[in-house]
Amino acid sequence: DADVTQTPRNRITKTGKRIMLECSQTKGHDRMYWYRQDPGLGLRLIYYSFDVKDINKGEISDGYSVSRQAQAKFSLSLESAIPNQTALYFCATQGRTLEGYTFGSGTRLTVV
């Protein structure tokens, strides 16, 4: 079983729709992150959370919101999807010792 699981793996949605991407982890890590990956731009940080009561905006948080439902779950929502939010989205976790991230497999989102 994967340590960090993202659902769905692929999703096509229409402009204006609300969509939620989910991330769950069995690593027991406190820190969780959402990034989006775009060709030529690398990975950019959307939101991050250091524990259940701590949520922080990353560099490109506009148009997104998150929810940390439990230590193991961190969801990313697009309230009203737009085509330029088409991307590959990654969730990552990190332990308190600040070792490297553990990434999920990614969610490929297409907004039409």
Add this chain to the structure above:
Amino acid sequence: AQRVTQPEKLLSVFKGAPVELKCNYSYSGSPELFWYVQYSRQRLQLLLRHISRESIKGFTADLNKGETSFHLKKPFAQEEDSAMYYCALSPTSNTGKLIFGQGTTLQVKP
């Protein structure tokens, strides 16, 4: 501004040739630097971090503070090294956030 730059989108070499993936960073403090790799159809995974000074899969990277660089090197490329490589910087040791470069695709030809 904190920034990581990988100047090459694509690096193509023949098997057995040396490889150097370039990474330059912009940061005023003492950075922590990483290389991540993404093989085809697999998730991103940590390749190495500068503070551990390890050699993973034959790759090494040395932090050069004078040139603000953290280039990834391997003396003899293998076909299985073909992947996307990301350089990343952690601005301070307490935040855990990573700033990623744009990525370089390494293509090792037989």
